[in-house]
Amino acid sequence: MEPHGKPSPPPRPVPAADARWLIGIQRRTFLPLKLAIALLCLALWQWSRGWLAPSPAAFGVFFVYAAFLAAEAYFLIADRVPAEQARAAAWCSYLLDIAFITALTLLDWAEPALGRPDSVGFNMLYVPMLLRGVALFRSRPGTLAATGVLGLLFLATSLVELRGADLIEVQEAGLRFALVGFVLFLSLVVVDLVRRQQDEIAGARERLARSEGLAQVGELAAGVAHEINNPIGIISTYAEYLLRLPECPNREDIEQIRAEAKRCEAIVARLLDFARPSVAKLERIAPAELLAELREFLLLDKASQIPVELRAEEGLPPLLGDKALLRQALLNCALNARQAQAEAGTASPMVQLAAERDAGGVRLAIRDRGPGVPRHEADRLFDPFYTTREKGTGLGLAIARRIAESHGGALALRNRGDGPGAEAILTLPAAPP
Numbered sequence: 001m002e003p004h005g006k007p008s009p010p011p012r013p014v015p016a017a018d019a020r021w022l023i024g025i026q027r028r029t030f031l032p033l034k035l036a037i038a039l040l041c042l043a044l045w046q047w048s049r050g051w052l053a054p055s056p057a058a059f060g061v062f063f064v065y066a067a068f069l070a071a072e073a074y075f076l077i078a079d080r081v082p083a084e085q086a087r088a089a090a091w092c093s094y095l096l097d098i099a100f101i102t103a104l105t106l107l108d109w110a111e112p113a114l115g116r117p118d119s120v121g122f123n124m125l126y127v128p129m130l131l132r133g134v135a136l137f138r139s140r141p142g143t144l145a146a147t148g149v150l151g152l153l154f155l156a157t158s159l160v161e162l163r164g165a166d167l168i169e170v171q172e173a174g175l176r177f178a179l180v181g182f183v184l185f186l187s188l189v190v191v192d193l194v195r196r197q198q199d200e201i202a203g204a205r206e207r208l209a210r211s212e213g214l215a216q217v218g219e220l221a222a223g224v225a226h227e228i229n230n231p232i233g234i235i236s237t238y239a240e241y242l243l244r245l246p247e248c249p250n251r252e253d254i255e256q257i258r259a260e261a262k263r264c265e266a267i268v269a270r271l272l273d274f275a276r277p278s279v280a281k282l283e284r285i286a287p288a289e290l291l292a293e294l295r296e297f298l299l300l301d302k303a304s305q306i307p308v309e310l311r312a313e314e315g316l317p318p319l320l321g322d323k324a325l326l327r328q329a330l331l332n333c334a335l336n337a338r339q340a341q342a343e344a345g346t347a348s349p350m351v352q353l354a355a356e357r358d359a360g361g362v363r364l365a366i367r368d369r370g371p372g373v374p375r376h377e378a379d380r381l382f383d384p385f386y387t388t389r390e391k392g393t394g395l396g397l398a399i400a401r402r403i404a405e406s407h408g409g410a411l412a413l414r415n416r417g418d419g420p421g422a423e424a425i426l427t428l429p430a431a432p433p
Contacts, residue, residue, distance in 0.1 A: 019083035048113035288312035320431035329400035337368035
């Protein structure tokens with residue numbers, strides 16, 4: 001749920017690239033396929049009935065579908081479909097095709113073909129409808145729902161066709177049920193595989209775009225830090241010189257100047273850390289020892305009264321990385337957890353350091369009991385210079401994520417599932433034997 005007092009973000013519009021792809025595949029693939037299916041169904045209908053004039057009901061079904069098909073062809077070929085209406089138009093076309101197949105199947109049962117006791121079996125066209133839905137189904141629940149609906153429609157129309165059928169026809173229908181069921185299941189597997197590949201491609205593109213953006217920010221940060229270091233050093237040196245004078249005028253103002261200069265030096269140092277988080281020294285690291293050292297470092301700060309708890313599973317595999325950089329990434333997350341609880345006035349604050357087994361590696365978690373993370377800010381908190389604190393620099397989590405990625409791992413921030421608070425999850429691969 002969104003926090004009170006903050007409006008929910010507006011619904012995400014259909015991206016232009018997604019709309020162009022959807023319109024293009026409708027025009028290049030589905031429109032010719034629908035035209036071929038309509039002509040094939042018309043030819044099969046006439047052939048099965050001795051090429052006689054169709055009944056008014058059959059003529060009406062084919063005429064209405066042909067009219068909608070012509071209108072759809074005009075809007076797609078003339079590029080008259082707006083990007084924000086691309087998905088709605090695709091859904092209308094998809095539902096119209098299902099309605100046409102259902103009506104044709106029922107009409108085929110009501111008007112039997114010449115010399116054929118059974119129907120032609122137009123309901124077999126439900127199978128390509130599921131394959132066509134690959135362009136529309138955006139989640140596994142949607143794919144399952146579409147498969148279930150199409151399967152029920154196929155079953156219902158087949159049962160209608162089998163009313164009054166003899167044993168041989170029932171056996172043939174059973175074989176057809178088995179075949180269609182297998183095809184539906186196979187289609188579901190194919191759709192799921194395609195979705196997984198699309199998710200992986202989208203994730204790879206997102207990581208590539210973020211890496212390129214961070215590389216540009218890193219180059220800019222390195223240049224700015226180099227240019228700012230000299231004047232800041234001069235200001236800090238002059239401030240310290242004035243403070244060493246026996247009679248220093250405006251001592252409080254100069255103390256403030258020196259403090260702000262030191263703060264600028266710290267920001268510049270963090271900018272340089274963000275610009276070049278290269279792994280300098282690789283060594284085998286025990287996860288429990290890494291968290292124990294981090295706990296000792298946090299407890300050295302006597303000003304903070306927040307307890308630090310350590311939990312580590314037995315038999316965890318070692319990590320391979322730069323111990324100093326990994327400790328810095330974890331320290332940034334731990335300091336954020338401690339500050340979040342202090343600012344929120346948590347009744348019983350606690351920072352928990354946990355080392356847990358993960359698929360193919362180790363999961364290092366830093367959990368707190370603070371107010372948690374707003375859902376719409378969970379990803380933005382990793383953006384450079386984005387911060388929700390008055391005196392924050394917005395570089396701590398950005399540096400931590402870059403360190404995690406430089407070690408082949410990942411860093412995520414989310415709300416805890418076992419109670420109030422947030423958790424930073426650093427996932428790292430295990431060291432090779």
